[in-house]
Amino acid sequence: MIADDEMNIREGLKYIIDWNELGFEICAEAANGEDALCLILEKxxxxxxxxxxxxxxxxxxxxxxxxxxxxxxxxxxLSGYSDFTYAxxxxxxxxxxxITKPIDEDELQQxxxxxxxxxxxEHTVSENMELLKTKAKDVILHEIVTGTYQTAEKTLLSSREIEEMNLYADCYQVVIYEKFSPNPDDISYSFADLLKITNRGxxxxxxxxxxxxxVILLKGRFALNKFSGFLERYEKNPPQKGSPLDSLFLAYGRPVSDLAAIYLSYREASALRKRRFFCMQGQHTLGYGELPKFHEISLEIIYVFLTIFLYLLKCPQSLILSALRAFCFCGKPHISRSIFLYFLYQTWLKSW
Known part of the structure; x- marks a missing residue:
């Protein structure tokens, strides 16, 4: 931008320098200080x-x-006054x-x-800093969600750091998305891409x-309500066989209200994901409400299934898998649920 009250100087400055060759483009010019200030703040x-x-x-x-x-x-x-006070x-x-007037072209060019x-x-440094910030955020986010973030401070992150990382919210929930198509590589979309569309970014x-x-971390009441609505529609109207959503499996932990508690939601989602094998046929979601309660697993149930599996361990692996599938899809809800709860309970114990 050029700001000078003399038109001939403004015009001359446009031509004595090859601005395009130097990578500049003249975006504006002004003949007085007030106009110049407005244009500077605008452009x-x-x-x-x-x-x-x-x-x-x-x-x-x-x-x-x-x-x-x-x-x-x-x-x-630029000045016609060689005044040290101005400098x-x-x-x-x-x-x-x-630079004093008359303007020396070589001095101005230099x-x-x-x-x-x-x-x-500065641009290179700025790009590198943004890249480092992004990488640092990815690492910190992973550690916060999985519960491996280490800090000597009393709080997990300062308010300023939470704001800068765009992590501030009144509630959070962890969702783990898994592909279970026979050819996972053929699935060209991700659940995060779907969320970007439905959540407008x-x-x-x-x-x-x-x-x-x-692993997806939902942030804020709006996102959690959107996800809850999606689950309700998804479970009431299962996707058609072979459709993109038919290859979707979601395991989700409970909502939490504090950044430091996110890992609890993650642990629940992770434990549930590992139990996908024992889901009912056509089941695409598994939530924290399906986690076993201690009073639901009696010693008698555990003893019965331990006896069964000790016997099955002596059988070929293919027979074991067939037996497990038969138990899970036998049409007896209490048997299927008991098997599911038992294995889920074992995984839950190992995760703590």
């Missing part, structure tokens, strides 16, 4: 060539106000180049080249992969 140019003395507002005042309002672009001061004021606000190099270096959930499964 946010990377570089401003600014006359120090203009009508309505001095260049030094313009720079001060622009900085106070958060403008981070570079300035090159001092400009330096105070981060101006590195002060200043612009140095600024270009500095801007490119991914601000209401986070996700990462673990052991070939997708």
């Amino acid at each position: 946010k140019p990377s570089l401003v060539l600014l006359d120090i003395r203009m009508p309505k507002m001095y260049g030094t005042d313009l720079i001060r106000i622009a900085r106070e309002k958060g403008f981070q672009g570079r300035f090159i001061i 001092q004021t400009a330096i105070r606000y981060g101006v590195e180049y002060y 200043a612009i080249c140095e600024i270009k190099k500095s801007l490119e270096e 991914n601000h209401t959930f986070e996700h990462f992969n673990e052991e070939s499964n997708e």
Whole structure:
């Protein structure tokens, strides 16, 4: 951007420098300080060539106000006054180049080249920092969800860190999505992609992969209500055989209200996912409500099934699997439920 009250200087600055070759494009020009300030705050140019003395507002005042309002672009001061006081004021606000009129083309060219190099270096550093932030967030998110995050502080994360990582919410729930198609590689979508569509972006959930499964952290009442509605429709109207949703299996833990309790929801979902083999035929979801209660598993049931499985262990593996499937789908709900609860209970014990 060029700001100078003399039109011939503004026009000259457009042509004495090959802006395109240097990677710049002139986005605006102004003939007084007030217009220049408005355009700077609106356009946010990377570089401003600014006359120090203009009508309505001095260049030094313009720079001060622009900085106070958060403008981070570079300035090159142009002045017919070789006044050290102006230079001092400009330096105070981060101006590195002060060029007196008449303008020396080589001096201006060198200043612009140095600024270009500095801007490119800042851009590279900024990209690297964003990449590191993303990687750090992925690692921290994985550790928070799985309960392996270690900290010496009393709180898991500070309020500022929670805000920066976009993890703040009034409630959370962990869902584990598993593909169980005969050819999992043929499934070209993920459940997270479906959530992005239904939730208009991914601000209401986070996700990462673990052991070939997708772990999804729902954030906030809106996301949990959406998921609950999806489950209700999904369970009432099972998907058609062979449709994309027919290859979907979801295990989900209980909702929690604190970031530090997310791992409890994850443990429940993880334990439930491992019991998919014992689900009823055509069952696609398994929730925390199916977790075994201690009073539901009597010693008599455990003794009976231990006796059965001790016998089955002497049989070929194929016979064992056939027997288990027969028990699970035998049409006797109390038998199927007992087998399911027993194996779920064993997994639950191992996870603690």
